[in-house]
Amino acid sequence: MVNRFDEHIQRFHTASVKWDGMKQRFHTDKALPMWVADMDFAAPEPVLEALAQRVQHGVFGYTYRTEEYLNSIRSWLFRRHRFTIDTSWIAHAPGIVPGVGFIIDALTQVGDKVVIQPPVYYPFERVIRNYQREAVYAPLAFDGNRYHMDFDALERQFQSGAKAWILCSPHNPVGRVWTEDELRTAGELALAYHVTVISDEIHHDLVFKRYRHTPFASIDERFKNISVTAIAPSKTFNLAGLQTAVVIIPNPDMLIKYRKVLQKYSMEGANTFGALALEAAYRSGESWLDELLDYLDDNLTTLRRLLAEQMPEIHLIEPEGTYLVWLDCRELGLSKEELDHFFIHEAGVALDEGHLFGEEGNGFQRINLACPRTVIEEAVTRIATAWHTRH
Ligand SMILES: Cc1ncc(COP(=O)(O)O)c(C=O)c1O
Structure with missing residues (x-):
């Protein structure tokens, strides 16, 4: 066939x-x-059709993100991940990596420690450094077959004063889909030490049938309050060149700080094609x-x-x-x-x-x-x- x-x-x-x-x-x-x-x-196809139709229209002036756009994100997260969000929590980023940078800028100070768990997606370290923060490490534990979170290493870094932790969930490159238990244990530590969780969930839709992705913020109301979740249709639907990502910030104070950073860099605008493609993919790409x-x-x-x-x-x-x-x-x-x-x-x-x-x-x-x-x-x-x- x-x-x-x-x-x-x-x-x-x-x-x-x-x-x-x-x-x-x-x-x-x-x-x-x-x-x-x-x-x-x-x-x-629905994405290609939506883009082709828009090209036919021929006028590509300034654009904004509609209610339908925001609702397509809300609906996707609920349908695929049982993650209930309010559209007012949604903010924009022109990609997950720039978004992680804006979050770091908004929610930490120069010189602050930010935890990563190597082996891990290497741009994290670069972004932390570019914002003059310090990357500190809680390497994953490896038993020769499978990787696990090292909770002791994580706690040591939190205890030493780290202000934020970039969680890669699912984890690139080792392919772990963290279980709810693992996320809960790590999340309790973050809560105990007042660490902000930057949960990069860009790979959330790409999970093999035997496993289930758990959005960090969906586990516990308290986790919502200390975390920012970054998602995008870019990996799922192969749209990375359209530079459209989504940042979900349930905590209103954190959201205000993030929006100020977007203003600082004049990054609030929407890409016409990126917004259209996201909506078509989330509505009709399942x-x-x-x-x-x-x-x-x-x-x-x-x-x-x-x-x-x-x-x-x-x-x-x-x-x-x-x-x-x-x-x-x-x-x-x-x-x-x-x-x-x-x-x-x-x-x-x-x-x-x-x-x-x-x-x-x-x-x-x-x-x-x-x-x-x-x-x-x-x-x-x-x-x-x-x-x-x-x-
Ligand atoms: C974990 C992770 N985050 C972010 C990205 C890139 O995101 P973006 O292209 O939206 O900056 C990738 C791409 O490989 C990734 O694996």
Whole structure:
């Protein structure tokens, strides 16, 4: 049966960071680009139709976010995540990373400590530094198969005076979908030490069927009061280039401070296409998303099987969510530089190097599964062939 996600869409010559940007980043354009976290799939038809209709109209003057736009977000969060919000809690960001920066700016002071849990999405550290705050670490605990929150490490950082904690939920790159219990335990610690929780839930919709995402703020009224939740349709529906994200701030004082920061940077305006695409996706993208999740699940099964057959030296850390898979390559016995060189120049597969995510990522690589299945087959063949050529 033909599956829409099997289609190979040419992405070279579209100013794609993942494809065209490979040359600058990896000094080659011959590798399979499986690094940046976007998908090689077209967005859902209702989104394409809404955008096409708007293009037909032809006038792209200033725009604002409508009640329908805000309601589509509220309704999506309730339908998919049983998270009840009020539309008055919604604020805007031109992306999650800038949004995290604005939250840090609004709710902490220069010099404050902000906790992250490496290995973790590396722009967090950069943003903390750019706002002249100090990144402090509560690394995840790893038992060789699965990652866990290290509550003692988290408490030590909270105790040492950290003012905020960036929670990555689900967690990129290790693919954990935190359980309600884990979030509750961590949330109680944040409450006890008066720590603001910045919950980056950009991957919330991308969770495999066996798992369930719990929005941090939905767990307890008290958690709502100390947290900011950042979401976007960008990962879910492959709309990252439209630079439209959503920040949910139930605490009115925190919301006022956030809005002041948006004013400070003149960032309140809406992108016509981003707003339209968000609304169309949240209103009519649900069946497409369910198909996508099945396809990603099958891609994961394929990767797991092919690695076991052709390259058992690489251990796949089972993801519970996201379309990113954390590969434990330590058994290859290569140094950090040799491992990077092996993947990009010997195998011809462009991955995100594990050490980018913190020193805990040494010996790991992150692969992006949001591509046609044949690309995954080709990638494993390339990796195994390159490895066997060496030996
Ligand atoms: C955890 C996490 N946060 C944020 C982003 C990027 O968000 P944005 O493009 O909206 O800044 C990513 C993209 O990979 C991510 O994995």
